[in-house]
Amino acid sequence: MAAVAVPPLSAWLVAARSSTQAECGGADEHHHHHHQQQHQCCVGGGSSTVMFGPRRRRFLGGGARRRGAARSGMAMAVALQPERRTVEKKPDVKQRRVVITGMGVVTPLGHDPDVFYNNLLDGVSGISEIERFDCSTFPTRIAGEIKSFSTDGWVAPKLARRMDKFMLYLITAGKKALEHGGLTEELRNELDKTRCGVLIGSAMGGMKVFNDAIEALRVSYKKMNPFCVPFATTNMGSAILAMDLGWMGPNYSISTACATSNFCILNAANHIRRGEADVMLCGGSDAPLIPIGLGGFVACRALSQRNSDPTKASRPWDVDRDGFVMGEGAGVLVLEELEHAKQRGAKIYAEFLGGSFTCDAYHMTEPHPEGRGIILCIEKALADSGVAREEINYVNAHATSTQSGDLKEYEAIVRCFGQNPQLRVNSTKSMTGHLIGAAGGIEAVAAIQAIRTGWVHPNLNLENPEKIVDVGVLVGSQKERCKVNVALSNSFGFGGHNSSILFAPFK
Numbered sequence: 001m002a003a004v005a006v007p008p009l010s011a012w013l014v015a016a017r018s019s020t021q022a023e024c025g026g027a028d029e030h031h032h033h034h035h036q037q038q039h040q041c042c043v044g045g046g047s048s049t050v051m052f053g054p055r056r057r058r059f060l061g062g063g064a065r066r067r068g069a070a071r072s073g074m075a076m077a078v079a080l081q082p083e084r085r086t087v088e089k090k091p092d093v094k095q096r097r098v099v100i101t102g103m104g105v106v107t108p109l110g111h112d113p114d115v116f117y118n119n120l121l122d123g124v125s126g127i128s129e130i131e132r133f134d135c136s137t138f139p140t141r142i143a144g145e146i147k148s149f150s151t152d153g154w155v156a157p158k159l160a161r162r163m164d165k166f167m168l169y170l171i172t173a174g175k176k177a178l179e180h181g182g183l184t185e186e187l188r189n190e191l192d193k194t195r196c197g198v199l200i201g202s203a204m205g206g207m208k209v210f211n212d213a214i215e216a217l218r219v220s221y222k223k224m225n226p227f228c229v230p231f232a233t234t235n236m237g238s239a240i241l242a243m244d245l246g247w248m249g250p251n252y253s254i255s256t257a258c259a260t261s262n263f264c265i266l267n268a269a270n271h272i273r274r275g276e277a278d279v280m281l282c283g284g285s286d287a288p289l290i291p292i293g294l295g296g297f298v299a300c301r302a303l304s305q306r307n308s309d310p311t312k313a314s315r316p317w318d319v320d321r322d323g324f325v326m327g328e329g330a331g332v333l334v335l336e337e338l339e340h341a342k343q344r345g346a347k348i349y350a351e352f353l354g355g356s357f358t359c360d361a362y363h364m365t366e367p368h369p370e371g372r373g374i375i376l377c378i379e380k381a382l383a384d385s386g387v388a389r390e391e392i393n394y395v396n397a398h399a400t401s402t403q404s405g406d407l408k409e410y411e412a413i414v415r416c417f418g419q420n421p422q423l424r425v426n427s428t429k430s431m432t433g434h435l436i437g438a439a440g441g442i443e444a445v446a447a448i449q450a451i452r453t454g455w456v457h458p459n460l461n462l463e464n465p466e467k468i469v470d471v472g473v474l475v476g477s478q479k480e481r482c483k484v485n486v487a488l489s490n491s492f493g494f495g496g497h498n499s500s501i502l503f504a505p506f507k
Contacts, residue, residue: 102181102334144327144433197249203437257493261440327433331441354385360496
């Protein structure tokens with residue numbers, strides 16, 4: 001049977017009601033009312049069930065099967081198809097440009113984007129002995145530990161006492177980014193808060209809160225912190241910050257291990273590009289420096305054990321590297337739609353061009369031996385951004401100071417951009433350590449600051465480079481002048497998660 005064009009659902013229900021009334025025409029008022037109560041309609045996707053009292057008819061696909069229709073007296077043969085409406089085409093996502101109008105950091109090298117970057121340019125190391133807890137029995141006793149941090153003026157004291165540090169770092173960096181972007185409370189009250197969102201992720205979440213809950217449970221569940229579940233989840237930092245700001249736009253977290261921040265930044269940008277938001281706070285935060293965090297990475301055999309000389313421990317691409325150094329903190333960007341930023345007279349620090357994600361689909365902790373996932377990720381990021389390979393002249397590498405990871409990324413970078421004689425590559429982790437889910441956030445700030453200042457920071461501890469490494473590509477032991485044309489920032493995570501994002505001077 002040919003499909004019959006169907007009117008709106010309201011008209012369909014009227015027709016169905018009329019049909020049932022006709023069928024029960026001789027019934028008294030009480031029976032008629034009872035029959036109407038039994039009338040039900042269940043509309044599905046590919047098949048639908050229409051129920052009239054105890055009877056059922058099933059309509060499949062575009063045609064109607066009306067078994068027993070003559071016996072029931074029903075004269076209904078409509079196919080349940082969605083109403084044909086004219087849908088307005090969304091504007092091309094490329095028409096909406098995304099710019100960076102604010103930056104916020106909490107790091108071992110400072111809690112202000114300029115202080116942080118000046119320390120990087122000066123080659124200052126944030127790696128030191130861990131003081132927060134007794135780690136004398138651990139083979140690794142060093143980290144990029146934040147020695148001084150205050151939430152005063154940023155987080156309500158009552159919340160500050162209860163929250164995990166990853167949330168405190170996140171909220172503080174987020175609010176500092178707003179302040180850095182000139183988004184004062186007065187100005188924020190003028191924004192359309194339904195078009196402002198928060199997408200700040202975490203790899204590890206509230207480890208301390210969860211660990212404390214386990215310890216309390218050893219005594220009794222009654223001793224457990226009632227906030228232990230919500231304050232342990234990775235999404236709650238973004239949620240609490242949005243509650244504080246009243247921002248009702250896109251709000252969630254992404255957790256892709258050490259690639260977390262880049263995933264959040266690109267997804268946040270895409271919300272703006274697609275017209276779903278005008279302002280997004282995005283980045284990552286982690287606070288894994290507690291015994292279970294340190295012990296877990298020690299068990300993975302991933303950490304450096306150069307305890308006697310902490311500042312020399314993180315040494316990407318150096319022959320004597322022996323693993324990465326853990327760090328902690330948060331990095332947050334304010335992304336804004338270009339016209340929205342111009343309208344409020346915002347200072348624009350750089351433009352976000354695009355990015356990409358891929359998966360190695362190879363191993364939990366080791367990169368693909370041929371670097372396929374990394375190369376594919378970079379190529380897709382270039383395509384998404386509309387950028388040619390030769391336009392890239394600065395790469396902030398993921399380079400964590402691990403044996404295989406550093407080299408596979410280097411090989412992929414050279415394969416993609418090796419023809420550019422102006423290419424400069426460095427690793428922020430040589431000075432900050434590895435901030436896990438927050439790494440991409442602070443490294444995005446480093447890339448943007450390189451664009452702003454015209455200086456790229458040194459590679460610390462690159463004293464004996466691997467033979468396959470061209471030292472002409474890597475930044476040396478001192479900062480270097482570099483007029484950045486397009487900057488690429490890589491972040492890769494356990495599980496084979498690859499991410500590349502691109503920034504450029506705003507023109």
